[in-house]
Amino acid sequence: MLRMRREHHIGPLRLAARAGVAASTAHRILQRHGLPPLTTLDRATGEPIRRYERSQPGELIHIDVKKLGRIPDGGGHKALGRAAGRKNKNGTGYAFLHTALDDHSRLAYTENLPDEKAATCAAFLRRAAAWFAARGVTVERVLTDNAWSYSKNTWRQTCHDLGISPRWTRPWRPQTNGKVERFHRTLLDEWAYQRPYTSEAERQAAFPDWLDWYNYHRPHTGISGHTPASRITNLSGQHS
Structure with missing residues (x-):
């Protein structure tokens, strides 16, 4: 055995x-x-994955995109049952959830965008950097996978303009960006698939409250049961 x-x-x-x-x-x-x-363990080698955590907020921001099927008006299979849900697709397409997650605190910023093109990803980075800056966090580095949009000059130039150093995961080692991937799994379990929404608009309307709960109130097992906001200086005290 x-x-x-x-x-x-x-x-x-x-x-x-x-x-x-x-x-x-x-x-x-x-x-x-x-x-x-x-x-x-690393799937390719069977060796233990080395866990790490940056010592200060902003030292490293993980960025990734989660593609999520949109819910048609009237509901999908969770609301209607599988047979009716299949008949009610109506070409609803996909939402692209772009997330920037701080390695030290696990504080997360997410936007629902129409695609994952280079210009979209670069514009998201600008807004994410501004969002973190408004909370006292200066982004120093960003880590992404090797997707096409993150290898283009658009991404590199945006990082340069913002004074951010871009980093990429090693080929066949996506677990180095595992913190944001784990966040996306949590997002799916606790928001996207948490209940049978009757439309995409209803599901999206529920997202800001869920993200607020995640950042400010939800105990995070990866940081000893603390909340992400509690690891940002004075941030948790500014929120009711």
Whole structure:
């Protein structure tokens, strides 16, 4: 079983099926031999992922885009059921959720934009930098993946204009931008798919309150149960 784990990078459920034992047994064997959960390992190499955190707000801002299917008027399958939902698509298209997330505090700024073109991404960066500046955070570096929009001169010039140093994730190592990807998973679970909205407008109207809750009130397990705003000097005290 240990050999299968090392060679195939699979978890206790799949190991149990291959070895013909209970999943609980496979889990105990992995624990007994000190093998960590797969979520803590690099998928390509099987090596532990090195976790890091910048010491001050603004030292590094993670930026990413989450593509989200829009809800048609009248509701999608969550509101109407799968059969009716499929009939009610009506070419609704996608929302592109652009997020800038501070590495140290996890404070997040998100906009719903029509695309992820180079000019759109660059304009988002300008607004995100201004948003953080209004909260006393000076953006020093930004980390993105290697998507086309972030490799164009438009992005590089905007970073230069703002005095921001651009950084990119290493090829095949997207986990280095994992904090913002984890935020997007939280966003989907706790806002986008949290209840059966009857329209995209209804869902978007609920977003500002959710983001406010995330930044100012929601305990974040990645920062010992503190809120993102509590890690920005005086910010939490300025908010009711």
